[in-house]
Amino acid sequence: MLAERFHPDYDPSKDHAWHLSVWLAPDLCAWCIHERSTGHLMALAAQGGDTLPLPDRMASKPSSVSFTAMPEVSTLVPASALQPGTEMQHLKLVHGKVPSGLLRDEPLATLGAHCLYLHDEQVEQDLLKRYPGARSLPLQGTLVGHALGRSSNGPVVVLHRSSNRLDVVVADHGKLLLSNAFYATMPEDVLYYALFAVDQCHLTPNAVSLYAGGTHLMAREEHLVSGYFERGLLPSTGPGDHVLAKLNVSDAHRWTGLIEQFPCAS
Numbered sequence: 001m002l003a004e005r006f007h008p009d010y011d012p013s014k015d016h017a018w019h020l021s022v023w024l025a026p027d028l029c030a031w032c033i034h035e036r037s038t039g040h041l042m043a044l045a046a047q048g049g050d051t052l053p054l055p056d057r058m059a060s061k062p063s064s065v066s067f068t069a070m071p072e073v074s075t076l077v078p079a080s081a082l083q084p085g086t087e088m089q090h091l092k093l094v095h096g097k098v099p100s101g102l103l104r105d106e107p108l109a110t111l112g113a114h115c116l117y118l119h120d121e122q123v124e125q126d127l128l129k130r131y132p133g134a135r136s137l138p139l140q141g142t143l144v145g146h147a148l149g150r151s152s153n154g155p156v157v158v159l160h161r162s163s164n165r166l167d168v169v170v171a172d173h174g175k176l177l178l179s180n181a182f183y184a185t186m187p188e189d190v191l192y193y194a195l196f197a198v199d200q201c202h203l204t205p206n207a208v209s210l211y212a213g214g215t216h217l218m219a220r221e222e223h224l225v226s227g228y229f230e231r232g233l234l235p236s237t238g239p240g241d242h243v244l245a246k247l248n249v250s251d252a253h254r255w256t257g258l259i260e261q262f263p264c265a266s
Helices: 087-095 121-130 139-150 187-200 219-226 252-259 261-265
Strands: 002-006 018-025 028-035 041-048 064-069 073-078 102-108 113-119 156-162 165-172 175-183 209-213 233-235
Touching: 018 121, 018 252, 018 261, 028 252, 041 252, 064 121, 064 261, 073 087, 073 139, 087 102, 087 113, 102 139, 113 121, 113 139, 139 156, 139 165, 139 175, 139 209, 139 252, 139 261, 156 187, 156 252, 165 187, 175 187, 187 219, 209 219, 209 252, 219 233, 252 261
Parallel strands: 018 064, 156 209, 209 233
Antiparallel strands: 002 041, 018 028, 028 041, 073 113, 102 113, 156 165, 165 175
């Protein structure tokens, strides 16, 4: 099924006016356009399968391009603990056996840490044929930045649901308390790991603001989790957010991992 939203002012032929963000996964591909001067979302297209939708409507000469390729294996490592040549060792310490793929290192200056991650190299190479300067971004790093930005007034939990994966980030007043990804196939898994993360950070469900989104977030999961958090379940990207000032995307929270690439890449 194809989903598409376009602002009337979006012109794909306009040079260097746009930032293009891309989401690449085996079962779902999507892209969106941000206006460089304002950060406003101007276009979004998504469809199931492994092919980017509406390629003729993608910006022909964007100012910048970013992408996230799934599945992703990642971990955060303090800069002081990372020695050159030990990146794969850190990934194996966290995940055990790791798949083959292209090893990447994304510095997170606000944390004094690095996000080490692996994704499928062929998927990246296919995109680079069209956009040679495209910048790879890890989903984990994108969500950490998103959570930190929402935590200025108190503790927040951000849940991001993708295929068989739940990313959980907990932050409080600009400090990262937890960031991890869990294997999750059932709605009960989503609830369990949300409560587990809150408990590990010595918080309580009624003391945090819970934000949720992701490409595979289901209504049943939203309903189940919201019953345990007094402040309710808020969309991770939704009404009132600056990014949506020009383009009304009712299900924008499903595309947080895509839409939030722009703040990380700019």
